[in-house]
Amino acid sequence: MERTLASAPVIEFRDVAYVLPNGKPLLSELNLKVQRGETLVLLGRSGSGKTTTLKLINRLLAPSGGEVLVNGASTVVTDVIRLRRSIGYVIQDVGLFPHFNVERNIGLVPRIEGWEAERIHNRVEELLQLVGLEAKIAERYPHQLSGGQRQRVGVARALAADPAILLMDEPFGALDALTRDELQREFLSLKQRLNKTVVFVTHDLREALRLASRIALMDAGRLITVLPPEEFVRSGDPLVAAYVRSFADGCDLVANRGAS
Amino acid sequence: MNLYHFFVENHEQVVELSLEHLWLVGISTLIAVLIGIPLGILSARRPVWNRPVLGTANIIQTIPSLALFGFLLPVPWIGERADRLAILALTLYALLPVIRNTYTGIRSVDPAVIEAGRGMGLTGRQLLLQVELPLALSVILSGIRVAVVISVGLATIAAAIGAGGLGEFIFRGLAMVNNQLILAGAIPAAVLALTADFGLGWLEKRLRPR
Numbered sequence: 001m002e003r004t005l006a007s008a009p010v011i012e013f014r015d016v017a018y019v020l021p022n023g024k025p026l027l028s029e030l031n032l033k034v035q036r037g038e039t040l041v042l043l044g045r046s047g048s049g050k051t052t053t054l055k056l057i058n059r060l061l062a063p064s065g066g067e068v069l070v071n072g073a074s075t076v077v078t079d080v081i082r083l084r085r086s087i088g089y090v091i092q093d094v095g096l097f098p099h100f101n102v103e104r105n106i107g108l109v110p111r112i113e114g115w116e117a118e119r120i121h122n123r124v125e126e127l128l129q130l131v132g133l134e135a136k137i138a139e140r141y142p143h144q145l146s147g148g149q150r151q152r153v154g155v156a157r158a159l160a161a162d163p164a165i166l167l168m169d170e171p172f173g174a175l176d177a178l179t180r181d182e183l184q185r186e187f188l189s190l191k192q193r194l195n196k197t198v199v200f201v202t203h204d205l206r207e208a209l210r211l212a213s214r215i216a217l218m219d220a221g222r223l224i225t226v227l228p229p230e231e232f233v234r235s236g237d238p239l240v241a242a243y244v245r246s247f248a249d250g251c252d253l254v255a256n257r258g259a260s
Numbered sequence: 261m262n263l264y265h266f267f268v269e270n271h272e273q274v275v276e277l278s279l280e281h282l283w284l285v286g287i288s289t290l291i292a293v294l295i296g297i298p299l300g301i302l303s304a305r306r307p308v309w310n311r312p313v314l315g316t317a318n319i320i321q322t323i324p325s326l327a328l329f330g331f332l333l334p335v336p337w338i339g340e341r342a343d344r345l346a347i348l349a350l351t352l353y354a355l356l357p358v359i360r361n362t363y364t365g366i367r368s369v370d371p372a373v374i375e376a377g378r379g380m381g382l383t384g385r386q387l388l389l390q391v392e393l394p395l396a397l398s399v400i401l402s403g404i405r406v407a408v409v410i411s412v413g414l415a416t417i418a419a420a421i422g423a424g425g426l427g428e429f430i431f432r433g434l435a436m437v438n439n440q441l442i443l444a445g446a447i448p449a450a451v452l453a454l455t456a457d458f459g460l461g462w463l464e465k466r467l468r469p470r
Contacts, residue, residue: 058379084381095376099394108390109380157380167379 008072009033010165010197011057015066018052026052027221030066039191039198040226041208043243044218050201053218054167057199058087070165085109088158088166088196092173094150096142096157102128103138106157113161127156130193132186148179159194168200172207184210205247209233217243263440263447270444274429278448281425284343284418285411285452288350292407296355297400300362301388314363317356325349325417333421346415346423353414354407361403365396398468405460412453416445426452 011034018027027049034040042050055061056068059075067074075083096105104111106127107120115123125135131152142150151171158166172180184207191198191211202208208215209229217224217232217240224239225232233244267274299317303310323331328349333339338348369392377387393400419427429445432438 060375060379081381081383084379087379089376089379091372091376091379093370093372095370095372095374097373097377097391097395098370108382112382112386154376157376 008036009069010036010071011199012069013053013056013066014069016056016063016068017065018049018056018061019064025221027056030223032216032223032226034197034199036197037195038213039200039211041212041215042199042201042218043203043205043208043215045203047220048218049221050203050218051169052221054169054199054201057165057167058084058089085113085161086163086165088163090151090154090158090166090168090171092170094142094154096150096153098142101139101141102145102153105142105153106138106160108157109161123160124156127159130159130190131156147175148183151175151183155190164197166196166198168198170201170203173202173204180207187211205243263443266440266444274444274448277424277426277428277445278452281412281415281427281449281452284346284350284415284423284425285408285456288347288411288415289354289404289408291347291351292354292358293404295351296358296403297362299355300359300400301366301393303359304363304366310363313359314356317359320352321356325353325414326420328352329417329421342418342421342423345421346418346425350411350414350418354411357403357406357410358400359403361406362396362400365399365403366392368399369395398464401460401464401467405457405464408456408460409453412449412456416449 011032013030013032016027016030017025019025030049030053032040032053042053044050052061056063056075057070059068059080062076067076069075070078070083070087097108100108103121103124106124107115110120110123124138128135128138133149133152133156137145137149137153142153145153151174154171172183175183188211200208200211209232212229214226214228215232216226219239225235225237227235227240232240235241235244299313303313320328329345332345332348335348338344373391373395374387377391382390415425416427416430418425419431426445426449430442433441433443433445
């Protein structure tokens with residue numbers, strides 16, 4: 001197990017740069033490996049390049065330099081539609097299709113992939129249960145759901161075709177603190193059961209400490225460091241230390257994490 | 261003789277001209293929709309096309325209708341028959357609201373929805389047919405509604421070039437200084453416009469995404 005972890009990264013960034021058409025660089029010299037089954041959290045303030053990094057993985061963006069490998073193949077040579085369908089994608093604004101009910105939202109990719117109606121129906125039921133929603137919600141439309149329910153449906157939709165990789169861009173950022181806490185807890189239990197490889201973007205250190213196997217701190221388009229949470233809070237790196245200090249409240253969690 | 265008696269006595273002609281009127285409006289709107297929606301999609305998808313397409317449609321809109329009939333008269337095949345000429349002119353006028361609303365409808369789809377769709381691996385075509393167009397439908401329909409209402413009014417002028425329709429009564433009334441005759445054309449035209457406006461408005465509301 002340990003050996004396969006070390007030898008085959010699921011996602012790999014090799015000297016990746018991303019420059020906007022107007023010449024503004026958003027990302028430079030990015031080298032990063034994501035191992036199978038881990039939750040890698042991209043942490044950093046707004047504009048640090050976290051989301052850009054995430055979008056390079058499912059090729060919503062193509063690198064301007066270097067290459068991004070997913071399962072060993074460069075994202076620019078793989079069929080982009082196949083690539084995206086093999087990667088679950090969850091964003092802060094959820095982006096549920098307002099004209100589809102929950103069942104059709106979750107079942108869209110399976111339907112496009114040609115699954116039979118009954119299999120889709122069963123899969124939707126299974127997924128709703130998995131994300132902690134009642135089956136009857138399947139008939140509702142997005143505008144009839146609460147923020148927390150909507151994001152749960154968003155996660156269920158991303159998991160529909162059982163992708164091995166899950167990309168999450170501040171998925172809980174727009175939720176109130178209690179709902180966020182609840183969803184984070186469910187994320188952890190879900191993660192344990194499903195063992196997906198997750199890349200998770202957040203600017204919230206507490207969230208990062210709670211969910212991450214490793215935290216990658218980004219600043220101004222550069223990767224500063226990648227460390228497990230316990231080491232992250234103790235790091236001497238000035239940028240890391242500054243980030244940790246600014247989250248004074250994070251200390252309790254750190255202590256908890258250290259104790260366990 | 262009052263207006264009521266006129267309608268009773270001439271009901272056959274009123275119906276005939278109304279149907280002619282409807283035909284002119286219906287055909288031209290249909291053609292405008294078939295051309296306008298793809299052009300609207302094109303300008304929403306390829307920003308380079310946006311200005312030339314909408315700009316041209318805008319310019320056409322500013323040409324006075326009688327002048328447009330005049331311009332189109334020498335066009336081969338089209339100029340040979342008055343109804344062809346009228347249909348082409350009405351189509352050209354109907355294009356702008358259809359194109360503009362298709363463009364606006366597609367552009368106003370929530371970017372998060374588009375991003376989620378692309379991220380899930382929908383192809384451009386799937387995104388268009390399953391997400392963008394259904395969500396833009398009520399806005400597109402409201403463009404078609406505007407086009408129909410404009411066309412019903414404009415089509416009365418088609419009678420000036422002999423294309424028929426309710427304008428016949430109006431022009432005849434104008435020539436004979438007969439207000440009743442003018443109203444005999446104007447009232448059914450107004451009823452047509454209001455009915456279309458109401459009917460399409462109702463449909464639009466039903467299709468509006470929540």
